[in-house]
Amino acid sequence: DTTVITFGTFDVFHVGHVRVLNRAAEFGDRLLVGVSSDQLNLAKKGRRPVFTQDERMEILTNIKVVDGVFLEESLELKRQYVEEHQADILVMGDDWAGKFDFLNDICKVVYLPRTPSVSTTAIIEHITTI
Ligand code: C2G
Numbered sequence: 001d002t003t004v005i006t007f008g009t010f011d012v013f014h015v016g017h018v019r020v021l022n023r024a025a026e027f028g029d030r031l032l033v034g035v036s037s038d039q040l041n042l043a044k045k046g047r048r049p050v051f052t053q054d055e056r057m058e059i060l061t062n063i064k065v066v067d068g069v070f071l072e073e074s075l076e077l078k079r080q081y082v083e084e085h086q087a088d089i090l091v092m093g094d095d096w097a098g099k100f101d102f103l104n105d106i107c108k109v110v111y112l113p114r115t116p117s118v119s120t121t122a123i124i125e126h127i128t129t130i
Pocket of ligand 1: 010036113115
């Protein structure tokens with residue numbers, strides 16, 4: 001059995017998110033998603049996500065291809081999460097290209113192209129300017 005793992009904030013869940021999850025799931029038999037915590041977003045991006053970590057995890061739990069969800073509390077814990085969940089493949093969007101290659105001693109690392117012209121930031125901007 002092949003376990004795939006991926007990470008993200010998945011705030012204001014949109015079609016770019018569902019596509020990357022569907023494509024990630026095709027790499028294995030089981031897809032696990034690490035959802036970045038509110039605290040991690042506050043620290044790294046200076047703001048809280050629109051939806052809380054509990055809401056974002058609830059949405060992801062209900063996505064067809066997602067088999068399990070856990071909280072990602074630090075970007076630096078990737079190795080620990082991969083080991084803990086015995087993941088065989090780490091899939092990330094190519095905005096992270098190269099960033100997790102150091103993990104290829106314990107798992108395969110794959111970067112997938114992002115869906116063009118859709119982002120949480122653009123959605124927030126759009127709503128703000130209505
Ligand atoms: N994504 C995509 N196409 C878009 C937007 C997002 O393929 N138009 C993908 C991203 O590449 C990522 C996933 O959707 O693989 C989640 O995106 P974000 O929520 O922006 O994740 P991010 O905040 O970059 O993750 O360890 C990583 C951290 O959890 C942060």
